[in-house]
Amino acid sequence: MSDIAEENPWDGLNANAADMHAAGWCERRGQPGWNKNDEAELNAWLSASPTHTVAYLRMNHVWNRADRLAALKQPVPGAAPSTARKPNFVRRGAAMLIAVSVIGAAALIFLRGTAEENYATPVGGHKIVALADGSRVELNTDTQLRVIADAQQRTVLLDKGEAFFQVKHDGERPFVVIANGQRVIDLGTKFLVRREASDLRVSVIEGRLRLETDATRVKPAVLLAGDVAIATSDRVWVAKRPSVELSGELGWRHGVLVFRHMSLAAAADEFNRYNREKLVVADAAAHLTIDGTFPANNLGAFARLAEEIFGLRVTKGENEIVISR
Numbered sequence: 407m408s409d410i411a412e413e414n415p416w417d418g419l420n421a422n423a424a425d426m427h428a429a430g431w432c433e434r435r436g437q438p439g440w441n442k443n444d445e446a447e448l449n450a451w452l453s454a455s456p457t458h459t460v461a462y463l464r465m466n467h468v469w470n471r472a473d474r475l476a477a478l479k480q481p482v483p484g485a486a487p488s489t490a491r492k493p494n495f496v497r498r499g500a501a502m503l504i505a506v507s508v509i510g511a512a513a514l515i516f517l518r519g520t521a522e523e524n525y526a527t528p529v530g531g532h533k534i535v536a537l538a539d540g541s542r543v544e545l546n547t548d549t550q551l552r553v554i555a556d557a558q559q560r561t562v563l564l565d566k567g568e569a570f571f572q573v574k575h576d577g578e579r580p581f582v583v584i585a586n587g588q589r590v591i592d593l594g595t596k597f598l599v600r601r602e603a604s605d606l607r608v609s610v611i612e613g614r615l616r617l618e619t620d621a622t623r624v625k626p627a628v629l630l631a632g633d634v635a636i637a638t639s640d641r642v643w644v645a646k647r648p649s650v651e652l653s654g655e656l657g658w659r660h661g662v663l664v665f666r667h668m669s670l671a672a673a674a675d676e677f678n679r680y681n682r683e684k685l686v687v688a689d690a691a692a693h694l695t696i697d698g699t700f701p702a703n704n705l706g707a708f709a710r711l712a713e714e715i716f717g718l719r720v721t722k723g724e725n726e727i728v729i730s731r
Contacts, residue, residue: 424461
């Protein structure tokens with residue numbers, strides 16, 4: 407177990423402590439022994455606090471920049487190459503000293519000219535945000551995200567929920583969406599990102615984008631219009647979907663839910679994202695499938711339709727509607 411993981415008071419870390427931990431992660435991730443357990447540990451640390459994510463982004467940028475500078479350093483002509491390999495703890499100590507020395511400067515560079523905005527919607531909410539660069543973000547129900555913009559990059563941290571992005575492409579300032587250890591990098595496109603507990607769903611409506619993951623064995627994927635990707639901590643699935651199906655995924659922008667051959671149980675789950683009153687589909691009724699377009703906030707209409715079409719029983723509770731055989 408690394409010393410990074412041994413000191414584990416993740417909640418309540420101040421910014422300096424988070425920077426130190428983030429620097430340690432950057433150094434540790436460059437070691438040959440990095441594995442899936444390490445990856446899961448890093449993802450857990452990132453998910454524990456927004457402060458951790460911001461600190462890691464900042465330190466990873468500094469770390470990569472330091473690597474590039476080191477690569478430019480040329481050996482002294484005539485000097486004999488050193489064959490001695492420094493012990494790992496020496497290299498780690500040196501890396502941490504470098505990290506300590508750059509934290510202050512990196513923080514100043516990162517924060518100077520940086521604007522951070524927070525946006526959120528309640529259950530059933532919908533918000534359109536016009537960004538300063540001309541891009542637009544639409545937040546779906548129960549969504550939280552942060553926008554961090556500086557002279558080098560525009561970053562959106564999707565902490566919760568789902569959002570539709572219409573990005574004004576700028577080759578000099580990449581637009582990156584980060585969630586669940588995945589990075590969605592705009593290459594001139596309109597796309598939908600939905601964060602779940604264990605995976606991330608990305609649907610490309612127009613243009614193309616690049617999907618990267620923290621998993622070392624998963625190669626980045628370039629997604630084109632019509633592609634839908636589901637990314638987990640160690641795998642990415644990509645499938646092509648017809649435009650009519652993708653349009654249905656965006657029905658929430660107009661206050662409706664579009665179901666195509668969807669089970670009643672899955673349809674109920676979708677309705678429950680938008681309403682504090684919940685739908686419960688019991689027993690064998692859960693496997694029946696339905697097609698149609700429904701107002702996202704009208705559970706009663708959906709329940710009545712299920713009752714009429716399938717002859718199901720609908721029972722109204724205090725905070726739920728139960729549909730059963």
